[in-house]
Amino acid sequence: MPEAICQMAGRKDNVEMDEKNTNNAQGGIQQVEDKNKALDVHNEELEKVLNEYMEDRTNEKLGKLINVIVGCRLLVPAIVNEENKPYPLTITSNKQEKFIPVYTSVAQIPKEPKSPGILNMPYILVNHMAANEKSELAGVVINPFSQNLVFKKQLTEKIKNEFDARRKRAKEQGEGGTKTMQVTQEQYNVLTRKQYEFNFLPKKFFEGGQEFIDTLCDKKEEFIDQLYEEAYQEKRLYPYLPEDFSVMIMDISEELLVIRVDFPEQNMTVPSCYRIYFTWNAKTKEGRYFTIEKTKDREAKLLGEMNDKIQHVSYGEAPVEGAELQEIIDLHQGTAKHTS
Structure with a gap:
């Protein structure tokens, strides 16, 4: 890694909490929680390489730190604005520069000054906020009350550019890349997607029941993304x-709740789900997991279900998208014409 990048990572002394929120906190942040109730994160590997870099600041160790942190979720102090939307707090340096503070665990967050709330966020999303050329942020500070390591704006921009380039390459691979290493990564993403949609997610749903539904209604896309990332070994x-x-959350009746989840087109192959539908009976505390699946026929989609034994059931060709919801409701209520 070039020497210039290494010089961008440094310490900032005499920092203090600033109640002014940034203007660039956007997608993927659904809820602010009290710090004591925050979803804690487990970043043992990150903390190890972070300590190694703090002891010996070489380009090699900085590169290793960056490679690890871009795959981690961190905790970010936050406030809620008048529209009830959470925004990360910033820290002000003695040079009046604004940084987003991130913490590798709850234990790293000081009791004072106390933050109104805590966000559990992917580091890469925080990095993109800091790298945004329209923002006045000077960068990101990691564990500001202990290691106090700063990634300056120039470094966050380089991380963003590399991450975006990697995503672009991954997308191109899905459209016919030929390099051996690229195909291997593509295959891994495809296999993990299949495992997530047809095994991991329905298991979580049936095991969690009402708690799963409540969390999904509360955190929405953030929760689905968090579970998806959890399914990734790499x-x-x-x-x-x-x-x-x-x-999309739909209250069909006092007893029936339907939640539609649409998945990315990236890494979609056969079998993959365009979307799934959770149905939940609030009275009986029972639910079902329906799938709208990609088939080899571009014009046709498959309507399926994963039951509570994690067995796949096929109901044949899915109706047009506008009629899917009614068909799902009919299947849940046992009045559908589709048969397995």
Whole structure:
């Protein structure tokens, strides 16, 4: 890694909390939680390489730190604006520069000054905020009350550019890349997607029940993205952001809730889901998991279901998108014409 990049990572002394929020906190942030209730993160590997870099600031160790942190979720102090939307707080240096503080664990967050709330966010999303050329942010500061390591704006821009280039390459691979290493990564993403949509996610749903539904209604795209990333053994290969997903919640009746989740087109192959539908009976606390699946026929989609035994059921060709919801409701209520 070039020497110039290494020089961009440094310390900032005499920092203080600033109540002014940034103007660039956007997609993927759904909820602010009290710090004691925040979804904690487990970043043992990150903290290890962070300590190694703090002890010996070489280009090699900085590169290793960057490679690890881009695959991690961190905790970010936040406030809620008048529209009830959360925004990251900033820290002000003695040079009046604004930085987004991020913490590798709850233990790193000081009791004072106390933050109104905590966001659990992918580091790469925070990095993109700091790198935004329209923002007045000077960068990101990691664990400001301990290691106090700063990634200056120039470094966040380089990280953003590399990450965006990597995503672009991954997308091109899905459209017919031929390099051996690229195909291997593509295959990994495809296999993990299949595992997530047809095994990992329905298992989480049936095991979690009402708690799963409540969390999904609360966190929406952030929750789906968090679970998806959890399914990845190789976190650094995780290709999505919360805004790549779409969650729609529909109260059909007092007893029936339907939640539609649309998935990214990236890494979609056969079998993959364009979208899924969770149905949930609030009275009986029972739910079902329906799938709208890609087929080899571009003009046709498959309507399926993963039952509570994680067995796949096929209902044949799916109706047109505008009629999907009614068909899902009919299947849930046992009045559909489709049969397995």
